[in-house]
Amino acid sequence: xxxxxxxxxxxxxxxxxxxxxxxxxxxLLPYIRGRQVCVVTxxxxxxxxxxxxxxxxxxxxxxxxxxxPDGEAFKTLxxxxxxxxxxxxxxxxxxTTLIALGGGVVGDMTGFAAACxxxxxxxxxxxxxxxxxxxxxxxxxxxxxxxxxxxxIGAFYQPRVVLADMATLTTLPERExxxxxxxxxxxxxxxxxxxxCWLEGNxxxxxxxxxxxxxxxxDRSCRDKAAVVAEDERESGRxxxxxxxxxxxxxxxxxxxxxxxxxxxxxxxGMVMAAELSRLRGAIxxxxxxxxxxxxxxxxxxxxxxxxxxxxxxxxxxxVDKKIVDGRLRLVLLRALGDAQVVDDxxxxxxxxxxxxCGAV
Ligand SMILES: NC(=O)c1ccc[n+]([C@@H]2O[C@H](COP(=O)([O-])OP(=O)(O)OC[C@H]3O[C@@H](n4cnc5c(N)ncnc54)[C@H](O)[C@@H]3O)[C@@H](O)[C@H]2O)c1
Ligand SMILES: O=C(O)C(=O)C[C@@H](O)[C@H](O)[C@H](O)COP(=O)(O)O
Ligand SMILES: [Zn+2]
Numbered sequence: 001x002x003x004x005x006x007x008x009x010x011x012x013x014x015x016x017x018x019x020x021x022x023x024x025x026x027x028l029l030p031y032i033r034g035r036q037v038c039v040v041t042x043x044x045x046x047x048x049x050x051x052x053x054x055x056x057x058x059x060x061x062x063x064x065x066x067x068x069p070d071g072e073a074f075k076t077l078x079x080x081x082x083x084x085x086x087x088x089x090x091x092x093x094x095x096t097t098l099i100a101l102g103g104g105v106v107g108d109m110t111g112f113a114a115a116c117x118x119x120x121x122x123x124x125x126x127x128x129x130x131x132x133x134x135x136x137x138x139x140x141x142x143x144x145x146x147x148x149x150x151x152x153i154g155a156f157y158q159p160r161v162v163l164a165d166m167a168t169l170t171t172l173p174e175r176e177x178x179x180x181x182x183x184x185x186x187x188x189x190x191x192x193x194x195x196x197c198w199l200e201g202n203x204x205x206x207x208x209x210x211x212x213x214x215x216x217x218x219d220r221s222c223r224d225k226a227a228v229v230a231e232d233e234r235e236s237g238r239x240x241x242x243x244x245x246x247x248x249x250x251x252x253x254x255x256x257x258x259x260x261x262x263x264x265x266x267x268x269x270g271m272v273m274a275a276e277l278s279r280l281r282g283a284i285x286x287x288x289x290x291x292x293x294x295x296x297x298x299x300x301x302x303x304x305x306x307x308x309x310x311x312x313x314x315x316x317x318x319x320v321d322k323k324i325v326d327g328r329l330r331l332v333l334l335r336a337l338g339d340a341q342v343v344d345d346x347x348x349x350x351x352x353x354x355x356x357x358c359g360a361v
Contacts, residue, residue: 004222006138007230011158015138015222017215021165022101022126023052025059031124031161034095035061040083040110041101042070045128048171053101053126064090068106072259075105075145077153083113097122097160103129103176104136104263108151111142115157125159128168130180131264134187134221137162139229139242145258149320150250156234164218169209174300179264181206181299182245184217186271187224189292190241193338195220200291203298240323241340244332245271248355251317256306268301269358277346277354278334288337304359311352311360 001018013031021027037060041050046067057063066086068079087096098121100110107125114123125137143154169177184206188196198216199206205213225242232239249270252261261269275292278284296303305314323330323342330344331351 002219004219004226006158006162006226008158008233011140011233013159013161015162015164015226017133017164017166017219017222019165019167021163022049022168023056025056027163028056028099028124028161031122032060032097033122034093034097036092036096037062037099038064038066038083038087038090038092038096039099039101040066040068040106040113042068042106044070045102045106049101049128049168053099057099062090062092062096064092068109070105072105072145072253072263073257075109075258077144080109080113080116080144083109084117087113087117092117092121094118094121097124099124099126100137100159101126101128102132103127104132107132107136108142108154109144111140111157111159112144112154115142115155120157122160123157125162127162127164129172130169130177130218131183132180133164133166133169133218134180135183135225137164138222138225139239140233145254148254149317149322150253150258152320152322158233164222166211166214166218169214175262177207177209178300179262182264182268182271182296182301184221185292185295185299186242186244186267187221188338189271189275189334190244190332190340191228191338192220192224195224196337199295203295207299240330240342241332243323244334244340245269245274247318247321247323247329247331248273248314250321251314252306252309254317255309255313261302261306265302268296268299269304269306272296272303273305273354273358274331274333276357277331277351280350280354281333281343281346284334284336288334291337305355307359309360311355314355314360315348315351
């Protein structure tokens with residue numbers, strides 16, 4: 001077990017990475033200030049890991065659990081309202097702590113509920129998917145989807161601790177594991193060339209969930225993300241690079257219907273689109289795109305738009321992107337391997353060309 005720190009002044013917190021962490025009260029007690037807790041999880045994760053966690057919480061005065069329905073389609077205000085209902089019915093006060101036990105969907109909604117309930121209560125992230133361990137549990141972006149756009153309602157709200165128990169990844173389905181690898185590859189592309197090269201040499205070990213390769217990938221991803229977040233907590237500048245591939249990816253998620261493509265799958269295809277656009281602007285060469293495609297192939301991730309998705313559907317959905325300023329679409333593109341930048345002057349025709357190269361019709 002080891003710890004990394006997300007350095008955010010008085011909102012700093014540790015990311016604890018290890019195995020068999022969630023059953024040990026000592027990993028949680030130092031971060032929970034009151035005597036009340038509410039575990040938020042879902043119907044899939046609860047039977048797998050809730051009993052272990054509840055055993056670790058046995059000494060609290062009030063321990064409640066809410067099991068949400070599973071799936072991206074349930075990442076909504078209505079579902080968050082169910083958390084508020086339970087907290088109020090069970091008289092949780094301002095000293096309560098919410099504990100998110102699950103993937104990014106549970107984590108994003110629990111964090112948002114914590115940000116809003118009685119104007120803010122503590123929360124803890126216990127991520128149980130690869131994607132949540134390497135990305136969503138770190139950095140304090142919380143929120144829900146809206147039919148018109150992904151993560152459109154939310155708040156920046158940091159957890160008190162992230163407990164990444166890698167033992168939970170043993171039960172993760174293959175497709176979900178691959179989705180997490182997409183965000184891992186993202187770090188290499190945007191800010192960590194050495195990591196990208198390591199991934200090229202170790203992708204088979206990673207996909208086989210070799211414990212050492214997995215531990216290295218989780219640790220390195222969390223370090224990369226924590227460094228970017230520490231520099232720009234509320235995305236006024238550099239943090240936008242963590243959105244590489246996401247403007248396209250979010251369009252896929254919204255247009256296909258939330259949950260049809262997994263977030264990581266949509267981001268994978270979106271990263272190829274963003275890389276293709278970077279090439280059309282003359283920033284990178286075709287060789288790098290080939291290298292990205294080889295990694296995505298090995299990770300069993302998509303590299304093109306969903307069959308039949310129209311360039312117009314992409315552009316319409318992208319028009320509500322949260323990075324837009326003064327009506328200008330801002331895209332995260334590559335300057336080189338390991339070096340991303342935000343660009344706000346990409347001609348629409350070039351975007352359409354990149355989309356068509358990547359299978360949009
Ligand atoms: N806040 C952020 O910074 C951030 C970053 C990246 C992604 N996200 C969000 O995260 C969400 C995607 O997260 P995700 O990929 O974890 O999806 P998810 O939360 O839907 O979890 C994936 C599936 O795996 C199941 N599951 C979870 N843990 C399991 C385990 N240990 N064993 C077996 N099954 C398990 C879940 O029940 C679900 O069916 C998206 O909504 C995305 O927008 C947020
Ligand atoms: O932490 C960030 O910043 C990210 O952009 C990480 C992304 O992987 C993540 O999907 C995030 O939720 C996207 O945020 P959004 O602001 O584009 O909705
Ligand atoms: Zn993402």
